[in-house]
Amino acid sequence: MAPTLKEVAKEAGVAISTASGILTERPDSWASESTRKRVQEAANRLGYEANRYARGLRIGSFQTIGLLVPDLLNPVYTVYARAIQEALEKAGYSLTVEEAKASLKGESAAVKKLLASQVDGILCFFMDMKAHEKLFTKQKNNNLPMVFFGDSYPNSGIDNVQIDFGRGTKEAIEELIKLGHSNIGVLYGYHPVPKERERADSRMEFFQTVLSKHDLPFPESNLLKSGHTMQNAYDRFKEYLDSTDPTDRVSAVFAINDILALGVMRAAIDHGLSIPEDLSIIGVDNTPMSQFSPIALSSVGYPIREIARTATDFLISRLQGDKEAQREVMFSTHLVHRESIAPPAVEVV
């Protein structure tokens, strides 16, 4: 099918190794101008492109890195993926992405697939890092460079980039408090994490810290867990509304990401509530959909593309032999204030 080096060499009337040296611009290839030209022309004429797998086999690297994401149906990951791909392209690497499809089983499968896939390095967003611990340590010894998003793995030599949700969450919740809210709920659900690690998400922790700092109660019933899709959040919040007495009902909800927040918003609207008068909502990720939503969603944002680039740069430098100590960078977050929040409606007693 596709022309091979051999064919190019034959067409140009040179040896295969000569053609290789010229086409890959190997510095020790001292071909004469005329040979060089003949080979170039032959390659063009045939439309030659090196077979990257054959090449990779030979040089021991397929110049590919793997990315693990929980779920590409959440637009935040497609934004990440694109930024990573662009950064890698500049460095001559290609990207192959594996999706966990928002299940822990899927995540394990994806990790295994990546580790077995001849990639030169790995970038990971984990839902449950702990679950794969043995795998990485093994790979660490195998020298497969990795960088983690979100999870720090102390003393592993694995670089990571983190998002400090502290500031943004604090801004978000304090803004709600300032507006007069005292009965605030939280909806989480992205990560299908085993029970014992369930509350570990830093967004949740910060949320509770801020509440208690302001001496606000946090009844268990204000902790809403759903699946990871808009529909899941919708169903969960609908159920909450249907089963909760309006006087007990939260006047604001902090959702752990934008798509869940939008699911909540839709459920509230279908329940007859007005946003933001009857319910304030804040999301996380500051995806384009939060900005363009007909009722624009307030959201805790952070510099996605910069984070992606940083992680990619870490990986690339490791690939190039950088042996520095384990790196860890923290990015900050902030509240983007939009239409979805307002003072709570006055209680009509």
Place this chain on the structure above:
Amino acid sequence: MAPTLKEVAKEAGVAISTASGILTERPDSWASESTRKRVQEAANRLGYEANRYARGLRIGSFQTIGLLVPDLLNPVYTVYARAIQEALEKAGYSLTVEEAKASLKGESAAVKKLLASQVDGILCFFMDMKAHEKLFTKQKNNNLPMVFFGDSYPNSGIDNVQIDFGRGTKEAIEELIKLGHSNIGVLYGYHPVPKERERADSRMEFFQTVLSKHDLPFPESNLLKSGHTMQNAYDRFKEYLDSTDPTDRVSAVFAINDILALGVMRAAIDHGLSIPEDLSIIGVDNTPMSQFSPIALSSVGYPIREIARTATDFLISRLQGDKEAQREVMFSTHLVHRESIAPPAVEVV
């Protein structure tokens, strides 16, 4: 790094070909139960996974198919991509996706990349098929199976799956007319197609056909063109509103996809209009965001996953040597009626 067949064979104390035969379950491998077991165990112990590129090099196929999409930032393509990936996985193929990034240059680059990438087959969403014509015909002769989404390429032997926007567009526009609209605009902008092919999009054509069937005028000024992002649509429609006398202003707009429709909606809201009272909006694709939008977007929908599966099945059957005549399937569309449309506000003269 990763263990090789050779190591497994050595570990098991057999010849490399014996190990290969057993691990790939080649039918003519008549190894004894005990050898078989020893090999399996050795492979497990070492965590052996065949190097798919070495294997592909040898068997002349990397069991990979390529997908070309205009832009993964439009969620409709991530839905397609996932459905395709799932269908391919069942057949033992992997997917590699190339993005045109909504530029014609990007599209050409992506096509070339795909053609040079050792894939066994190609699935394409084109923005401008004509631009790549020479490339496919060349590939056709090279026997690279392809299937096109949307574009039919008569007498090429290239299968395609099409979406008949006729019914859905008709339903959409007639619904608007029934509601009392007579001044209807259209916003398009996904495809950065050369001027001479600009109006070719069937959604646009159907739109105009329906209008004229109902003897409705269609002034050039109601034809709005923007870029492909929400922001682009937002900017374009904002500009339209700012520059158009309210009495001339359209009372409804049909946008060529959901994200553009949502951009239009946001622009209208920011301009002080109420949706749907002051402006009705209809999108296309019926993506989840249209359903969950706080003002739910009416949209022309079609069975995305089924379309994806059909195209994938076509390709797989070609891969398996199917020589049937060129296939073409048409899927129908229908209006999903949601909150974003209503009778036009009564003109206050």
Place this chain on the structure above:
DNA sequence: TTGAAAGCGCTAACAA
């Protein structure tokens, strides 16, 4: 300045 030959990891005839 150019070419022959070995070998990356794998498969598949063929021989033993």
Place this chain on the structure above:
DNA sequence: TTGTTAGCGCTTTCAA
């Protein structure tokens, strides 16, 4: 029933 060997397309050492 198992092992030897050639070769997929490429790079690279070494010899010519």
